[in-house]
Amino acid sequence: MMIAFPSTRSWFLAFCLLSACAIRALSDDTAYSKSLLKFKRSLTNTTMLVNWNDPTDKLCSWNTPIWTGCLCLNDSFVGLRLEGMGLGGKIDIDSLSEVPLFSLSVMNNNFSGPFPSDINKLGKLRSLYLGYNRFSGEIPDDAFSGMKPIRKIVLNNNFFDGKIPMSLLKLPRLVGLELQNNEFEGRIPDFWQANLTVNFSNNKLEGPIPATLSHQNASSFSGNALCGLPLSPCKPRKSITKIALILTIVLGIALAAFIILLFISRRRSKPLKYSKSVDSFHMEEPTYSKGEKPYKNAEHGKLYFVRKDGERFELEELLRASAEVLGSGSFGSSYKAVLFSGQSYVVRRFRQMSNVGKEEFYEHMRRIGRLSHPNILSLVAFYYRKEEKLLITDFVENGSLASHLHGKRNSNQPGLDWPTRLRIIKGVARGLAYLYKELPTITLPHGHLKSSNVLLNSTYEPILADYALVPVINKDHAQQFMVAYKSPESTQNDRVTRNTDVWSLGILILELLTGRFPANYLKQGRGPSADLATWVNSVVREEWTGEVFDKDMNLARNCEGQMLRLLKIGMCCCEWNVEKRWDLREAVEKIEELKERDSDDDYSSYASEGDLYSSRALTDDDFSFSRT
Template sequence: MHALFLLVLVICNFYGPVDCLNGEGYALLSFKESIHQDPEGSLSNWNSSDENPCSWNGVTCKEQRVVSVSIPKKKLYGFLPSALGSLPVLRHVNLRNNRFFGSLPVELLSAQGLQSLVLYGNSFSGSLPKELGNLKYLQTLDLSENFFNGSLPTSVVQCKRLRTLDLSRNNFTGPLPDGFGSGLVFLEKLDLSFNSFNGSIPGDMGNLSNLQGTVDLSHNLFSGSIPPSLGNLPEKVYIDLTYNNLSGSIPQNGALMNRGPTAFLGNPGLCGPPLKNPCSSDTPGASSPSSYPFLPNNYPPENADDKGGKKGRGLNKSAVIAIIVSDVIGICLVGLLFSYCYSRVCAYGKDKDESRYGFEKGRKRRKECLCFRKDESETLSENLEQYDLVPLDTQVAFDLDELLKASAFVLGKSGIGIVYKVVLEDGLTLAVRRLGEGGSQRLKEFQTEVEAIGKLRHPNIVTLRAYYWSVDEKLLIYDYVPYGSLATALHEKAGMVSFSPLQWSVRLKIMKGVAKGLIYLHEFSPKKYVHGDLKPSNILLDQNMEPRISDFGLGRLANIAGGSPTLQSSRIPMEKPQERPQQSASSEVSAVHSSANLGSFYQAPEALKVVKPSQKWDVYSYGVILLEMITGRTPLVHVGSLEMDLVQWIQLCIEEKKPLSDVLDPYLAPDADKEEEIIAVLNIAVSCVHSNPERRLTMRHVCDALDRLVVSSD
């Protein structure tokens, strides 16, 4: 093949370079020739008559040199030729979700400047070449959902800049290489699930301090004990060890603590909490149960009376005497408590009783004095129950105990509390926000507010399913929205595997969905609500890319709960924007441009002067989001050495009559034929961010205008 390129270059030099494709172009033409089927015509403009390949579909050049070949999801059927390795400055290869087969050519690994190699969702097979270690600059290696086999070459630990390693759903075997944890210290994502890796889990994996999201080692053949060093991983990392051959006690430290049993299922040899299989006294490393992630350590655990261990031979005489003495003391204490209840509780009236005790299981409070009367003994025990999950609709089929036993890991933290992703044993996934630890005297206020929010039902608003209240803990249980936030979808780094630029049609769908959600809040909710803090980080996307507005009323609830909320719908200081935690597995990747870091730029100018929020605040925030979706820029724009907000920058572009191409997100270049539609949406956005609130559109007018666009485009 290289001899052929040399011949081509000689011929080109003989006839002159002007009318001849350069060597990189011929290397790519050999790639085209290796494709047996191209049903969508993705390579139709790859022609030898061009001077260079820089204008070809899927090819990106820098200074007329090919740096990227990206042709994902085009149903290409063929094999991967060795010629790609001859591209001297190749940095990125993305052929995910096609139908490529055959082995990974060793020659491809000659492109030593390669930074990302994404081949997942194909039918590649064979073992990985040891030359993989030559890729010193490799940051992303995603070979998942193929048929690769053999062991992972030891040379992989030489790829010291690797940040994403996804080998899931292949046929890899053998142990992980020595130095796996100490050599790949920059790893942020690790997924080895659904293979046949065996041997012990390397003890040095605890050195991977940059890991995020889920470390997935599930469905393999790993054996031996769980190394306690795994607890040294970041605490918000979720470690999935299910369905291996692991044995021994589960270490109770760091990232291994506060996990539900589903993280360890399918390992019959494991014992100890959170599993129901207790460790015998001679099991190495046997430990005591840990607390649940949501509740304080004094929450009564399941089987609190079961002490475990071996049975004794009976009680000796001194023990019996001690029990009798303690019983006498206990009876005296009960008498004192009875006297206190009668003199204090009844004397101070019904209101103080209600503020002291928690919710009943039936969410109905007693209004009588809580004194001990024989005919009320059963209802008394319910009145005193402080650990109670309150459902907000009839579809809630789980209880507090199931919630606490579930697998949970931290999605993010902020001044408004911690957000967990929780997977129940039946597979139901929820998002749980843990609020402050005070506010014990504002129970009725919290109940009124949260039940009002719980009544909101709209396809474009995240549903609040249940809540929990006690003196020490307040939890909000929402539907889990799996595809992350709009902020991540717009501004996630292009080098990350999961990054896929949003097409204009998808953006238009999101814009319309958010508008519908706001119309519901403004016009059809019981109190004609105002969101007050709308931004891309709290617009979540489901599996159909349908937007779901979240965090409505959160600032108010956090304030009632006794925390120190940094986000409130009525007053949000511009000089102190706060980051909102991410909500889904895809958002586990850090989006450096997240709008959550720039929250103040979504606020209407009058928000700094007026205490009571209005619906026009939401319209302004929505307008900024429209501008962000059109331009691809964050709300803070850098122009040379200057900084200005996105609204000011758009106004400047309009005054200077810049062409749309200077304003448009580069990822929307393929949608250039939608120019009229894009300009129409830009005009809507400009109307929404008018400095005079009275001259802004209503969300009803915005939605009608977007509907007309969709009809006209059809």
């Protein structure tokens, strides 16, 4: 069989075509990056977009985005995924209309106000994700007019009200629509799209469900006043004449009863007297038998305090207090509330706890409320409602470790030095060890250990937050967003163990030492993704350089040995094979042995010759971990 090779002329023509495409792509990317920078200027709290600086001639390289949050396909920019970044401000549609946007997601941020106007200017959009923000108000009826390519629209967990926009019915390719946990009212329109999947739960919708949606899951319509398949059948409406007749009969009976009672009361010789005056009447505190839960009779709308010390206040006080939005994470929004007394609290709003029963929730919160440790953020009180829960904690004034590592600083504000970072990781290890000791029956005593959940007080002592929430968070949401489910055992074998938190500790150690943000935190779901441990391991194995350590630590030779020891601890905690991974006890012991400065023996045991920057300071034996 003869194989035909292209001629030299054919190769040359192909090369010219590819070159022209490349030049055009570079030119396009420069224009696109300028538009994205204009879009960034309309946002607030853009610390996570720190690498969106000057215009760039390339937004994608080998199908990998150059800028955080960009999406690439076939080495071309196709969209934005800016999720869980604490962003606020305005979504500048005019700027975004200048780029080829096929997908836009700003879920789990801090956007508020009305639905973005002129969204239909994004004519190429295939998917739109605005869920888990604080958008509010009515969506214009024509909001989605002309957006025929769009396939998925996610607006859940906001404060939208009014009627469902009719322009949604004009989207022929729509296959996914999520409007749950809003305040939409009225009837559901007659959606006709053949393969459409919807979720309208927990709104104020009423009336019959359209027959075209009768095959959907019943849970997609719960929390409304709806009827018809897949819910219970609609009751036939009674005629106005029959209702009027019934009301006439009822009023007649009531009037007759009133006349009879009036006649009897006048025939009595003496007026009735109360045996006790109203002033002396009081309600006694209820008593509970052994084993009975005191919260069964708790009045709806009351805060339940789990901490014995400290002030008491009502929910109304908290709602009237001056509030400041702190951010919006994967669980919900956080607010700083300052009471009239001057005391500051943080109020966390959770909507993804609806699958846990009231008794189970109360019991778990009381258990958390009994925890007390210098490196653990104590729970003050909580509020229970099936649709959402509030957790109230003290306010920690110095922000999170993530903000200090990755946020913008003033020119005169120094970065975290090595002694401070060592103190932080020791405090984290002690707090985690305390959780393991006090919560022996919970598989994931923390479950969501990351730098944004490590708060720092005025002396930079770390305080762990968002711990022990796995038992009460809806499982599907936990698997999408919680750090424990980014671990190798979860992504590969769909399981977690008590050593999974150790993996999270290892990633935190590497983040603390390198100053690099773990990119896999931004990925939703449990699919595999390149992580910080992979990068550190490649640097150590291939070519050891000083680039692995964060320059903001103000490196000095007399601490290199201790930093290398901590790096090794971090990698041993990140071992992919759970059976070979260090357990928490061993990790904590090794961390406690670390010192701020080296002795001569410390350094010589890690560096073979020369200094850290001119030799391979760690050998393969130091990091003998596998990727099985």
